[in-house]
Amino acid sequence: MTDVYKTIVTKRDSRAYSQKPLSQETVRRILQAGRMAGSSKNSQPCRFVVLQDRERKEELAKCGQFAAHIPSAPLIVAITVPGAGQAFDVGRAAQNMMLAAWGEGVTSCPVAMHDEECARQALGLPEGHRAAIVIGFGYAETPESLSRGITRLPLDEFVHHEHW
Amino acid sequence: MTDVYKTIVTKRDSRAYSQKPLSQETVRRILQAGRMAGSSKNSQPCRFVVLQDRERKEELAKCGQFAAHIPSAPLIVAITVPGAGQAFDVGRAAQNMMLAAWGEGVTSCPVAMHDEECARQALGLPEGHRAAIVIGFGYAETPESLSRGITRLPLDEFVHHEHW
Numbered sequence: 362m363t364d365v366y367k368t369i370v371t372k373r374d375s376r377a378y379s380q381k382p383l384s385q386e387t388v389r390r391i392l393q394a395g396r397m398a399g400s401s402k403n404s405q406p407c408r409f410v411v412l413q414d415r416e417r418k419e420e421l422a423k424c425g426q427f428a429a430h431i432p433s434a435p436l437i438v439a440i441t442v443p444g445a446g447q448a449f450d451v452g453r454a455a456q457n458m459m460l461a462a463w464g465e466g467v468t469s470c471p472v473a474m475h476d477e478e479c480a481r482q483a484l485g486l487p488e489g490h491r492a493a494i495v496i497g498f499g500y501a502e503t504p505e506s507l508s509r510g511i512t513r514l515p516l517d518e519f520v521h522h523e524h525w
Numbered sequence: 526m527t528d529v530y531k532t533i534v535t536k537r538d539s540r541a542y543s544q545k546p547l548s549q550e551t552v553r554r555i556l557q558a559g560r561m562a563g564s565s566k567n568s569q570p571c572r573f574v575v576l577q578d579r580e581r582k583e584e585l586a587k588c589g590q591f592a593a594h595i596p597s598a599p600l601i602v603a604i605t606v607p608g609a610g611q612a613f614d615v616g617r618a619a620q621n622m623m624l625a626a627w628g629e630g631v632t633s634c635p636v637a638m639h640d641e642e643c644a645r646q647a648l649g650l651p652e653g654h655r656a657a658i659v660i661g662f663g664y665a666e667t668p669e670s671l672s673r674g675i676t677r678l679p680l681d682e683f684v685h686h687e688h689w
Contacts (some may be wrong), residue, residue: 362526362528362602363528363529363530364526364527364528364529364628365527365528365529365532365533365624365627365628366527366554366558366625366628368529369558369621369624369625370557370558370561372561372563373551374563377678381548384596389680390530392680392683392684393534393680394530394533394534395683396677396678396680397533397534397536397677399536399537399538399634399635400683401637402673403671403672403673403675405675405677405678406655407683408683408684408685408689409683409684409685409686410684410685410686410687410688410689411684411685411686412687413687414687415614417687417688427530432659435607441689446540447610448612448613448616449612449613449615449616449619449635449657449658450615450616450617451613451616452612452613452614452619452620453613453616453617453619453662455613455616456562456616456617456620456621456624457533457624459618460529460533460620460621460624461529461530461533463529464528464529464530469564471563471613473565484688485688485689486688490689493613494613506566508565508567508642509567511569511571512559513560513561513569514569515555516553516557516560517673519556519559519560519569519571519572519573520556520572520573520575521572521573521574521575522574522575523574523575523577523578523653524575524581524648524649525572525582525605525648525649525650525651
């Protein structure tokens with residue numbers, strides 16, 4: 362049992378993964394978490410393409426500008442949608458997956474596919490579908506900071522009461 | 526302590542809220558959960574406008590096509606971003622907030638603001654900023670289904686292995 366609030370506030374995106382494989386049960390729970398995310402009008406637009414084969418990951422790594430680490434992640438999940446848009450629902454599903462993973466000590470990071478057609482080919486998506494985001498999952502290797510030296514703003518700077 | 530996986534898979538969007546107010550500590554945890562969501566290049570684009578005043582909620586309710594329930598939610602949080610896009614990061618922050626809330630028994634539902642300028646005025650946002658999503662929070666009143674009669678697809682229909 363891992364507390365939901367603690368999981369949420371301690372989650373940090375990371376691209377440094379140990380090679381320890383994820384159990385089938387952990388993978389199933391990550392995917393189930395994505396499946397259970399709510400969506401606009403219950404349209405359920407997201408599909409998940411799961412990559413564990415190294416060669417397939419290497420193909421996909423060529424499609425993003427910051428995707429070179431993809432082959433080093435034991436588990437890759439591409440969230441695909443039909444057509445443009447729907448990024449809000451993708452974000453909900455992605456966060457569900459990343460929190461379910463972090464609850465089991467599995468870290469993660471989303472990465473964009475800048476070349477959409479490249480990613481569509483690598484994943485074998487039908488015409489008109491696209492990989493809205495790709496998430497790498499793995500146990501944490503060494504502490505890594507992706508903060509770019511930018512501190513998280515204090516809560517007061519995020520929040521306005523009643524009016525901006 | 527509420528288990529993260531259980532919280533994720535039992536969360537259902539709902540717009541039927543009891544009038545029981547949320548404690549300041551619960552509100553703080555919801556906002557802190559949103560603050561701690563990761564964002565692209567750590568750009569932290571989201572800001573949160575918190576509404577608890579009935580008159581302000583009524584103003585905002587006029588700005589969305591399915592937003593009539595907004596005044597009935599004890600807590601409203603508008604997630605705002607500068608400019609267009611960034612919906613993926615908004616989805617991550619929104620899901621963090623809704624899961625932190627559900628971990629304390631507080632249900633929620635995101636609602637879109639179809640009239641962006643109306644929402645910008647109601648929230649007093651600076652020029653160029655927009656309310657990407659508005660979330661209603663409250664303790665569950667009566668069971669309510671927003672599924673539109675659409676069953677959640679089985680996991681097999683969400684998932685493709687190695688290739689679509």
